[in-house]
Amino acid sequence: MSKGQLIKARVGQMIERERNRCLIAMGAAAWAVHDEWVTAYIVASAKEWLTQQAAEGRL
Incomplete structure (x- = not known):
């Protein structure tokens, strides 16, 4: 898996x-x-x- 794919999967x-x-905090009705x-x-x-992480060279 490439670095880009790993980042995409993590995000x-x-x-x-x-x-x-x-969903849990709002409840099903409000979430809908x-x-x-x-x-x-x-x-x-x-x-x-x-974007911020990339600008700081962390990606």
């Missing part, structure tokens, strides 16, 4: 863990209403984190 796992954390924007926010935050 995907991080996103999924955060989505699950939010807010899933789309919460997921978009999590993904945008992950992209921002990756």
Whole structure:
């Protein structure tokens, strides 16, 4: 597996863990209403984190 694939897999796992954390914290009913924007926010935050990590030479 290439370094890029490893990073993609790790970030995907991080996103999924955060989505699950939010689901548990919000409850199923609220999650059904807010899933789309919460997921978009999590993904945008992950992209921002990756950009920062790359700029600092950590990737």
